[in-house]
Amino acid sequence: MEHTSLLERILRGAALTLVVIFFMFPIAWIFMMSFQTNETILRIPPQLIFEPTLANYTALITGKLVTAAGTLDIAFMRNLWNSVFLSVTSVAVSLLLGVPAAYAFARHKFRGSEDIAFTLLSFRFAPALLVLLPLTLYFQKLGLANTYIGLIWVYQLICLPLILWIVRGYFEDIPADIEYAYRIGGHSWFATFRKIALPLAGPGIAAAGLLAFIFAWNNFVFALVLASADKQPVTVGALAFITSSGIQYGQISAAIVLSITPTLALALYAQRYLVEGLSLGAVKG
Amino acid sequence: MSASALTISGVDKFYGPIDRGVHAVKQLTMEIARGEIVALLGSSGCGKTSTLRMIAGFEEVSRGEIAVAGRKVHTLAPVKRNVAMAFEGYSLYPPLTVRENMAFALKAARLSKSDVDAKVASIAKLLEIEDILERYPSSISGGQQQRASLGRALIREADLHLLDEPMGQLEPQLRAVLRGRIKHFIKERGLTAILVTHDQTEANALADRIAVMEGGVLQQFDTPDMIKRRPANLFTGTFVGEPPMNVFEAFVGTTAGKISLKLPDGLSLDYDKDAFSGPVRDQLLARERVVIGVRPYAVRRSKDGVPATVSANQWLGDQTHIAADFAGGSLVLVEHDRTRLELGAPIKVSIDPKNLHVFDQADGKAISHGMELA
Numbered sequence: 001m002e003h004t005s006l007l008e009r010i011l012r013g014a015a016l017t018l019v020v021i022f023f024m025f026p027i028a029w030i031f032m033m034s035f036q037t038n039e040t041i042l043r044i045p046p047q048l049i050f051e052p053t054l055a056n057y058t059a060l061i062t063g064k065l066v067t068a069a070g071t072l073d074i075a076f077m078r079n080l081w082n083s084v085f086l087s088v089t090s091v092a093v094s095l096l097l098g099v100p101a102a103y104a105f106a107r108h109k110f111r112g113s114e115d116i117a118f119t120l121l122s123f124r125f126a127p128a129l130l131v132l133l134p135l136t137l138y139f140q141k142l143g144l145a146n147t148y149i150g151l152i153w154v155y156q157l158i159c160l161p162l163i164l165w166i167v168r169g170y171f172e173d174i175p176a177d178i179e180y181a182y183r184i185g186g187h188s189w190f191a192t193f194r195k196i197a198l199p200l201a202g203p204g205i206a207a208a209g210l211l212a213f214i215f216a217w218n219n220f221v222f223a224l225v226l227a228s229a230d231k232q233p234v235t236v237g238a239l240a241f242i243t244s245s246g247i248q249y250g251q252i253s254a255a256i257v258l259s260i261t262p263t264l265a266l267a268l269y270a271q272r273y274l275v276e277g278l279s280l281g282a283v284k285g
Numbered sequence: 286m287s288a289s290a291l292t293i294s295g296v297d298k299f300y301g302p303i304d305r306g307v308h309a310v311k312q313l314t315m316e317i318a319r320g321e322i323v324a325l326l327g328s329s330g331c332g333k334t335s336t337l338r339m340i341a342g343f344e345e346v347s348r349g350e351i352a353v354a355g356r357k358v359h360t361l362a363p364v365k366r367n368v369a370m371a372f373e374g375y376s377l378y379p380p381l382t383v384r385e386n387m388a389f390a391l392k393a394a395r396l397s398k399s400d401v402d403a404k405v406a407s408i409a410k411l412l413e414i415e416d417i418l419e420r421y422p423s424s425i426s427g428g429q430q431q432r433a434s435l436g437r438a439l440i441r442e443a444d445l446h447l448l449d450e451p452m453g454q455l456e457p458q459l460r461a462v463l464r465g466r467i468k469h470f471i472k473e474r475g476l477t478a479i480l481v482t483h484d485q486t487e488a489n490a491l492a493d494r495i496a497v498m499e500g501g502v503l504q505q506f507d508t509p510d511m512i513k514r515r516p517a518n519l520f521t522g523t524f525v526g527e528p529p530m531n532v533f534e535a536f537v538g539t540t541a542g543k544i545s546l547k548l549p550d551g552l553s554l555d556y557d558k559d560a561f562s563g564p565v566r567d568q569l570l571a572r573e574r575v576v577i578g579v580r581p582y583a584v585r586r587s588k589d590g591v592p593a594t595v596s597a598n599q600w601l602g603d604q605t606h607i608a609a610d611f612a613g614g615s616l617v618l619v620e621h622d623r624t625r626l627e628l629g630a631p632i633k634v635s636i637d638p639k640n641l642h643v644f645d646q647a648d649g650k651a652i653s654h655g656m657e658l659a
Contacts, residue, residue: 175374175376176343177372177373177374177376178376178377178378178379180341180343180363180370180372180376181370181372181376181377181378181434181437182378183362183363183364184341184342184363184364184366184368184369184370185369185389185390185393185437185441186364186390186393186394187364187393188362188364189362196378199380200379
């Protein structure tokens, strides 16, 4: 271990604390807001001491939003379920399609392979709003508007390029000779893909899957336009808290806390893979 | 059953489009008999590894045919060619122990557990890796990984064993021991092996025949002894042999009944016409310019020789390597005694015509070796 002086350690600690406060403050503040009523939230100046209430969470879970103007039905739990279902299914489909494709792009250079890979990536460049208008028309004609299948399909625009490009980098990092050794030892290329390439690229695939999940989870605009209330994820569902009698900050905060919990838990659990995946796979040219 | 273990006929390898891409292997034709050990020798980029990989099936054959044990394989998948290979980069499977790595192919071939264990034990003993059988590739040294990788190839029963730089990472002492053992192992079992190497000592020690490659072209395919004594061209002559053969361009002339090989700087090697055999003399006199070559250990110092100036002098413990400025170039000679010569000292050297290799000045092809025509 490198020797560091006391001063250096103090300064480093202070710098780290500053960074943590900077990044954690919004989350901490929202967490606190979620236990307050609108009145206490909107006090000026804001106060750190308040009487905590679980009313926001109760409202979300029971689906009854009590405002000054009356009681509103909200479908937050439904939205949360939609988010989970859409994200998980989209990522699963993307992995199923993207991982073999990434392997093909990494191992078999064929005419136009770079162009195809780049085209897939370019889906990420197009502004979502530009794509949405024609897509809405098509989806209406095809009967895909306001269906889970339609949404999952559109979510591939988000997940597939990400998975393809990160995992491809991982496959390229595996020495081809390891696979050759396996193949010459009496195995088909498919067995080699399954038994050698997949396990060795495992961390990369996990990282790519996680990132894709987070991106899918956070998506707003596709679901806003292409789905109606019963199919919408939490990101869109949160709009319901902007009511005629004002913005329900307490409930929005509680909704945020509930909706970031799954991604946060996943990200914390797989933090190591995420960092590896981003620094190893994606950087490789 | 065919007696030939491997037949390569008219094989070309292009990286990129055929006829337009990089031409890595050019019109390669060779035949290897069952039970033979052949070394593909050449510098990096000479096409030797491409050749090996085409035999294994990892590179497509652009043109031509490859047959293993009489069976055309060049369009088959690697799994169907029945060849074993040790890779230069070892390529051990990281999640498996050394033992599992070696036993892997045997298990795939459905051998019984006791058979597998016995084979692993005997190969591990041969390669001195018994103590690391339960370790994982990431926790052993490069040399140990290389031996494990070699073991994984040798343990298999295959029509052909391909070994890509199989001993590059081993310590010199171990290398010498293992060379002998591996050769014995291969011969005892009647295996056919092709090894790729850039180390001529390894090629000489292991191989029955050496295929010297350069620029994708097979330069010479012969026994180590013949390659040394009768190099087919200038490339083989200078590539094989340590220190390398001395070569000089010379004009052929006749003066006063002597044949003189005129070197730059006004020097000349003069020989009696009778010093050469008839056919060699005729070939020499039919040419104006030739390239002459002489092995360092065949250069002698003598009073009536041609002058040279010592530029370096190294005692290697069992022989002296002397470099001298000579005829506008550099000449190396090897003496078996410890010779003490000051730098800049004048010496005189002579070359016995029996040790003279003569090459065509234009295409580098050998014309004669000593008294015999090439």
